[in-house]
Amino acid sequence: xxxxxxxxxxxxxxxxxxxxxxxxxxxxxxxxxxxxxxxxxxxxxxxxxxxxxxxxxxxxxxxxxxxxxxxxxxxxxxxxxxxxxxxxxxxx
Numbered sequence: 001x002x003x004x005x006x007x008x009x010x011x012x013x014x015x016x017x018x019x020x021x022x023x024x025x026x027x028x029x030x031x032x033x034x035x036x037x038x039x040x041x042x043x044x045x046x047x048x049x050x051x052x053x054x055x056x057x058x059x060x061x062x063x064x065x066x067x068x069x070x071x072x073x074x075x076x077x078x079x080x081x082x083x084x085x086x087x088x089x090x091x092x
Contacts, residue, residue, distance in 0.1 A: 040065060047074075 039060060045053045053074065056065040069077075076082050 051077075 039058060041057045041059050043055045043057060045055070047053050054068045056067075057063070058065055
């Protein structure tokens with residue numbers, strides 16, 4: 001087996017820009033990219049035996065921002081004709 005190390009070119013090291021130093025008397029402030037994160041609330045509702053519905057609510061308006069499983073899936077599950085695995089009606 002031959003050594004191919006001579007044919008490999010060297011790669012320069014990665015350099016990062018210097019971070020400006022803060023004076024010792026100034027506290028470092030935490031970076032908050034999402035200042036309204038406290039506006040939302042996660043609720044977990046037990047539905048039936050071992051099923052749960054997860055909802056993200058807006059604390060200010062009370063609006064449901066996201067729900068898992070979606071309302072359409074909940075309606076499908078509660079349909080007496082629905083059987084697991086049947087998402088598309090192929091009997092038509």
